Structure formats: structure tokens, C-alpha cells
Amino acid sequence: MKRIEAIRCVVEELSDELVVCNIGYPSRELYSVGDRDENFYMLGSMGLASSIGLGLALSTRKRVVVFDGDGSLLMNLGSLVTIANRSPSNLTLIVLDNESYSTTGGQPSYTAGKTSLARIAKAAGIDNVLEARSPGELKRAFNESKGKTSVIIAKVEKGNADVPIIPLSPYKIKKRFMEAVKSGHAASTSN
Amino acid sequence: MSILSQVILSSLVKAGVNFAVSVPDTLFAEVLEKLEDVGIIHVPVTREEEGVGVAAGAYLGGKRPVILMQNSGLGNCMNALLSLNKTFGIPLLMLISQRGGRREKVVAQIPMGKATIPLLKAACIPFYVSESLQQLSEHVVEAANHAWRDEIPVAVIVRRELVEEDRGY
Numbered sequence: 197m198k199r200i201e202a203i204r205c206v207v208e209e210l211s212d213e214l215v216v217c218n219i220g221y222p223s224r225e226l227y228s229v230g231d232r233d234e235n236f237y238m239l240g241s242m243g244l245a246s247s248i249g250l251g252l253a254l255s256t257r258k259r260v261v262v263f264d265g266d267g268s269l270l271m272n273l274g275s276l277v278t279i280a281n282r283s284p285s286n287l288t289l290i291v292l293d294n295e296s297y298s299t300t301g302g303q304p305s306y307t308a309g310k311t312s313l314a315r316i317a318k319a320a321g322i323d324n325v326l327e328a329r330s331p332g333e334l335k336r337a338f339n340e341s342k343g344k345t346s347v348i349i350a351k352v353e354k355g356n357a358d359v360p361i362i363p364l365s366p367y368k369i370k371k372r373f374m375e376a377v378k379s380g381h382a383a384s385t386s387n
Numbered sequence: 388m389s390i391l392s393q394v395i396l397s398s399l400v401k402a403g404v405n406f407a408v409s410v411p412d413t414l415f416a417e418v419l420e421k422l423e424d425v426g427i428i429h430v431p432v433t434r435e436e437e438g439v440g441v442a443a444g445a446y447l448g449g450k451r452p453v454i455l456m457q458n459s460g461l462g463n464c465m466n467a468l469l470s471l472n473k474t475f476g477i478p479l480l481m482l483i484s485q486r487g488g489r490r491e492k493v494v495a496q497i498p499m500g501k502a503t504i505p506l507l508k509a510a511c512i513p514f515y516v517s518e519s520l521q522q523l524s525e526h527v528v529e530a531a532n533h534a535w536r537d538e539i540p541v542a543v544i545v546r547r548e549l550v551e552e553d554r555g556y
């Protein structure tokens with residue numbers, strides 16, 4: 197499955213979830229598949245998508261979905277340890293693993309070698325670790341992991357979709373995202 | 388509990404801080420232990436850069452976060468402070484315990500001790516250096532308000548010399 201297909205099949209399942217997306221082409225692909233106020237597109241700070249997702253999940257009742265990459269997660273493996281030990285049940289971390297750094301020219305990452313991010317996540321202490329290789333498997337994994345701290349390793353093809361850059365300022369991305377968090381929060385705390 | 392710890396905890400509460408991330412430090416040891424007791428969610432992290440990310444997420448979720456760390460950790464999170472906090476306008480109160488000062492015995496702490504303030508200046512991160520415990524408690528509140536008003540990271544440098552002053556406060 198292409199990465200943009202993986203993103204699309206998750207987006208099709210979304211309602212009011214908050215989404216944090218890794219920098220580079222994944223954010224551009226998410227924007228083109230389905231921009232929404234509840235999407236936070238990272239523009240820098242490579243590696244921190246899962247950490248931003250953790251802080252957010254600990255601060256809201258809504259479900260938080262993170263699209264991370266293999267290279268980015270390898271840059272911040274400690275994040276899996278903190279996630280496992282805090283384990284907010286509303287956090288789903290989806291790693292779009294294309295075994296490469298595709299935004300910077302396709303250099304191989306170590307998940308192309310001996311390393312399994314699924315095994316690392318389990319060893320870090322995350323109970324619900326799922327793997328998906330097709331849109332069907334990914335959708336199932338995404339829906340099954342609702343309500344429990346989860347890591348889904350979605351194996352995707354190398355390469356980027358031909359999508360334009362995101363025409364939003366960083367400040368705008370933040371502002372509308374925070375409005376979306378707030379507006380939804382009243383509804384989610386009242387039921 | 389030391390007066391330094393009491394001053395830090397009460398000023399964090401006064402500043403409206405309700406979420407903390409930390410990397411261990413001896414100067415902050417008591418504070419880290421008591422954060423949850425004063426109603427501040429506390430998430431120990433594995434590295435300072437990770438903490439900046441967690442704190443940013445908490446802010447997006449409506450919290451007022453602080454990071455507690457040593458100045459050695461500033462180098463570990465500089466890119467995140469600039470490409471995440473400064474880029475998006477995400478505030479962060481930073482309490483930085485200053486190693487590498489006059490009485491420092493660990494030689495490896497000295498270069499970063501000397502570089503801490505030049506680094507903050509180069510990154511255009513406002514900072515407060517407290518000369519007394521009284522001033523520290525004012526600075527924490529001021530720095531927090533500064534961070535929230537301008538939507539930027541703002542640092543308070545907590546000098547080790549304040550520990551000695553602690554006895555006579």
C-alpha cells in the first residue's frame with residue numbers, strides 16, 4: 197500500500213479525533229486527502245510527533261491519532277517508553293513505515309535492516325501493538341485499537357505522492373487546531 | 388522540604404502552571420516529587436527534546452506547561468524550541484537549573500554552564516536570572532505570563548548558589 201492510501205483509509209474512519217502529523221510529505225499527503233481543523237501539521241522538530249500526541253492525549257478526552265514515520269520515531273525512541281508508562285487510553289500512534297527517509301531523498305532507515313519497530317514498541321511496554329500491510333488491515337487495526345494505548349506499524353511503499361505544499365501559516369494551523377480542541381471538549385465532557 | 392522547593396512549587400501554582408515535564412536534577416529533586424501533590428500533572432521524560440514535544444502537545448490541549456531541566460539539557464532541545472515553539476507560537480515556561488557555576492566540581496558541566504546564556508540570547512529566548520529566592524518566586528510568575536502573552540518559550544535560570552542562600556532566607 198502507498199503511504200497516501202494508508203493515510204486515506206484512516207481519514208475515512210475519522211469523526212472528531214485530533215490528528216498530529218509528522219513533517220514533510222506525510223503532512224502534505226494528509227492535507228490533500230482531507231484537511232480539517234482537527235489536523236495539526238508539523239513543520240519542523242522532526243521526531244516529536246509522538247511526543248506532541250502524548251502531551252495532547254494527557255490533556256483532552258478526545259481520541260488522539262498520530263501519523264509518525266519510521267525515521268522520525270527512530271529519532272525519538274524514548275517517546276515509546278514514556279507513552280508505555282503513562283499509557284493514555286485515547287492515544288493511537290500510527291507509524292507509516294516505508295523503511296526510508298523519503299522526504300529527504302529516500303535514504304534507507306534501519307527498519308530496512310535488522311530493526312523492528314513493533315518489537316521495540318512491545319519491549320518498551322506498550323501492550324497493544326498491531327501491524328498492518330493493507331488498507332483493510334489498517335482500518336481494522338485502527339478501529340480495534342480505540343480505547344487503548346496503541347501503536348500500529350503500517351508497512352507502506354517508499355516514495356511520496358505528488359501533492360502541493362500546505363498553504364497555511366504555522367500560526368493558523370495552531371489557532372484553528374486549538375479552537376477545534378476546545379469546541380469539541382465541551383461536547384466530550386458533557387456526555 | 389527546602390525553602391527553594393517551596394518557593395518553586397508555590398510560584399508554579401501561582402503562575403497557573405498545571406502540567407510539567409521533567410528530566411531529573413538534584414536541585415529540583417524535591418519539587419519533582421511534589422508536583423502532583425500541588426495539582427500539577429507531571430510527566431517525567433527520557434530526554435529534554437521529548438519533553439518540549441510533550442509540553443507542546445499539552446499546550447495544544449489547553450494546559451499551561453513547564454519544563455524542568457538542567458542547563459545541559461538546553462542543547463538537547465534547542466531545535467525543538469525554535470522549529471516547534473517559535474515557529475507555531477507555542478508558549479513554554481522553562482525552569483533551568485544552572486550547573487557549571489562558580490562552585491561546580493564536575494568539569495564537564497563547565498562549558499555548557501558558560502554557553503547557556505549566550506545560547507538563549509542567540510535563540511532570542513527571553514530569560515530571567517534570579518539573585519534571590521524572593522526574586523525567583525517573582526520571576527517564575529513573570530516568565531510564565533511573558534511566555535503566554537507572547538506565545539514563546541521563556542526561561543528562568545535557577546542558580547545553584549540559591550541553595551546556599553536557602554539557609555538564610
Ligand SMILES: [Mg+2]
Nearest residue numbers: 265266267296
Ligand atoms: Mg520513512
